[in-house]
Amino acid sequence: MKNRLRELRAERQWSQGELAEKLGVSRQTINAIETEKYDPSLPLAFKIGLLFKQPIERIFAPEA
Amino acid sequence: MKDSSLHEQDAEQPDSNAVKRALRSFKLNIWLAVTTAVYGATLFGVRLHPDWSPWLKITLALTPILPGLLYLRNGLQLLRGLDELQRRIQLEAWLFAALGTVVVGTIINVFNVHGLGGNRLAHGLEVGGTYLTMFMLWCVGVTIANCRYR
Numbered sequence: 001m002k003n004r005l006r007e008l009r010a011e012r013q014w015s016q017g018e019l020a021e022k023l024g025v026s027r028q029t030i031n032a033i034e035t036e037k038y039d040p041s042l043p044l045a046f047k048i049g050l051l052f053k054q055p056i057e058r059i060f061a062p063e064a
Numbered sequence: 065m066k067d068s069s070l071h072e073q074d075a076e077q078p079d080s081n082a083v084k085r086a087l088r089s090f091k092l093n094i095w096l097a098v099t100t101a102v103y104g105a106t107l108f109g110v111r112l113h114p115d116w117s118p119w120l121k122i123t124l125a126l127t128p129i130l131p132g133l134l135y136l137r138n139g140l141q142l143l144r145g146l147d148e149l150q151r152r153i154q155l156e157a158w159l160f161a162a163l164g165t166v167v168v169g170t171i172i173n174v175f176n177v178h179g180l181g182g183n184r185l186a187h188g189l190e191v192g193g194t195y196l197t198m199f200m201l202w203c204v205g206v207t208i209a210n211c212r213y214r
């Protein structure tokens with residue numbers, strides 16, 4: 001699944017560690033999501049959407 | 065004034081709960097360590113005194129079930145407290161270890177049936193060998209999963 005997490009994080013100038021702390025997950029999880037090696041659970045995806053104030057479908061998109 | 069003290073109390077609540085939980089967990093771990101040590105000592109007792117009654121021997125043999133269940137509970141609590149990616153890594157590693165142990169055990173049994181197994185593995189993996197194989201495969205599984213999600 002494609003995502004804009006790295007882009008959104010860069011806009012706010014947050015490090016992976018800072019974002020991980022805000023979401024209550026490990027830095028490894030953030031890295032794995034950004035590199036598209038891991039798809040987050042639905043609750044975590046909603047948390048990300050809430051944090052960036054955007055609907056999930058604008059952050060995550062299925063592979064074409 | 066009242067409101068601010070209420071907020072202070074709210075802010076203190078999670079910390080004190082975490083401390084209480086950590087203390088409870090620490091006490092439990094100490095108790096488990098003591099139980100395990102006492103059990104180890106009684107095993108020597110059973111060997112040195114074969115004249116002990118069978119009921120006492122049975123009770124001693126079943127003693128590890130209680131700390132075993134508590135260890136399992138502790139493990140599950142630890143798994144629940146993990147971050148979702150770490151939980152996935154652990155589950156993948158455990159599955160790899162469990163299936164790998166079944167495969168290794170089956171291979172050894174097939175060798176034994178055909179008379180190819182050595183004297184050491186004449187009775188299959190046995191309990192110690194099963195745990196050791198599982199632990200080694202779990203280490204391999206965790207390493208592989210960590211590399212995949214790095």
